[in-house]
Amino acid sequence: MLAAAFLSVLAVMSWMPAAHAEDGHELWLRYRQIETVQANAYRADASQLIAGQGTPTQVAARDELLRGLGGLLGATLPASDSVTRDGAIVMGTAASSPLIARLGLDLDDVGAEGYLIRSVAIDGHRTTVIAAREDIGALYGAFHFLRLVQTGQSLAKLDVRESPRLKLRVLNHWDNLDGHVERGYAGASIWDWHKLPDYLDPRYTEYARANASLGINGSVLNNVNSNALSLTPMYLQKAAALAGVFRPYGIRVFLSARFSAPIEIGGLKTADPLDPEVRRWWRAKADEIYRIIPDFGGLLVKANSEGQPGPQDYGRTHAEGANLLADALAPHGGTVMWRAFVYSDEEPDDRAKQAYTEFVPLDGKFRDNVLVQVKNGAIDFQPREPFHPLFGAMPKTPLMMEFQITKEYLGFATHLVYLGPLYEETLRADTYARGKGSTVTKVIDGSLDGDVPGRSGLTGMAGVANIGADRNWSGSHFDQANWYAYGRLAWNPDLSSRAIAEEWVRMTFSNDERFVAPVVGMMMDSREAVVDYMTPLGLHHLMGRGHHYGPMPWDAGGPRADWTPVYYHRADKNGIGFDRSATGSNADAQYAPPLAEQFGDVERVPxxxxxxxHHVPWDHRMRSGRPLWDELVHRYTHGVDEVKKMRATWDGLSAYVDAGRHAQVSAFLAIQQDEAQWWRDASIAYWQSLNGLPLPQGQAPPAHTLGYYQSLSFPHAPGN
Structure with missing residues (x-):
């Protein structure tokens, strides 16, 4: 039997390091052969596969199991129509598989995308069944089964029941039609718009496989700073070609829409959402889109933010703008994802308050097919932010989490920063919106406010993709882990970021515990390290303007104050920090009272x-007993030291990973150490120029003068 044989394999299983350098292209779907004495018995007992191939999704699921088990076992799994021996795998739905129909499995609660993996007996033979209500569920189940094998899990007495917690699990690509990727650090866009729709790069199928392995079911193809041409017939045909590739893998195509499209490509004189001609134009455009892409997912919109057009240009609200598009999409089942990343053209007293101020009065005024897409924090994907105050403040409106996978403020692709802990920290944060335990996860999955009148059942999570044309997809091998972690948490927001990291390491590199434990440790410490060497103790938005590369806390230029670091840190001779308490901008009052009281108290705030x-004096006594200045320098230095430890750990693991990937990670860690030191030294030099304080005893001074750091320029940094 497959399960019994695998148990014996687990006892002595080892994974042989690759004999050749890998380039990372296979991601976590490497399916490298298990090399053990027991492998022959395991291969013999993996006796047959019974799976339908009547639909493209069934073919994809069957092919994935054959590819995966063939690679892991080094032998082809024979196909069959009936169970004739122990070790069979039966996969499908009651409609596609008479064997599964005969078993009468209870699949009512798994939904359209869920699945059941169970050890059963069929005709006296021990069998593993992967069953679902729909074909896509069986595909997801196939990937789950392969993940168990890849990570060395027991297959005995399986009884796995899975379904996604969120309905929409979407990647947002910030890709432009000219091939450039905004905030992309893995090369050009993978979408070759010039060759589409006639040439379909095989990579598009690989992309779909990788996303399906995580349960990601939507792809927004173009940048939120959108070009209206994306909605023209030529580009809709190109999007339709991609939709055809993605469809067997359960992925629907979405597009970012430019709010002024009726003017730019429709010939109208206005884009006013209440204008009858504008409403007719969007209804006709929606009809056209669905004729070309029948399963089109919907539209993502960035409006009245950073210069983008929107309904406020006509004195209308975000709800009126979103509802215009929602009404056009509703007959086709489409969704509008309306971004809450907005701030007014006027100088605000605190940009962190803008989204709350604009959106909370609109609670309950959005159509049922609108998701308001909210960034994890109120500023902009910083190394650490408190959760966005909108979460828990709009009980009648479905809110969609927006995380950033690409590391715009976290060292681009060269810094090893595992974002799983950042995502987990946000999802587990307690909003106190309806009492203790009102976590952000419960807000976005609908369980907190599902009984509120007027609340629709629409839920979702979006991740700004880090995917590009680089051979390893993400610009670095470890950045693949952030794509992986996002997908796993979009499926189940309660998963542990540490458990996800371990899964990814085992699938991507090795199951050898001598490798797994230290690498997972590196990953779990990496996010806190980058917070320390970039933005310790709640500092934020200290990076260079435009390119966002490197420290520039002295920057006071630019067209508006809230684009500059000095606006956020407000450091002077007496202290540092942004006062968001009642004595300042009062932004803490946007949180539920228990949190507002805690955040607003300088002695109780985390x-x-x-x-x-808070804006606090440099001699403010910290819980460590150190004054703030000493603690700040300590944190900067600690961040650099953590990167040094990561380098030393990785250097000692060369025996467990192929030379090519080991060398690239080593080179990137060297870059990270240099740049962490740069962040520390430049920041300390600037703070000293304001406070005039000596360094704490034992702390090394900056390597250069402040003038040197201020003279550095990076006009061609990637992602700009």
């Missing part, structure tokens, strides 16, 4: 958010 919510 120290990780101290300088986010």
């Amino acid at each position: 120290e990780q958010f101290l300088l986010w919510f």
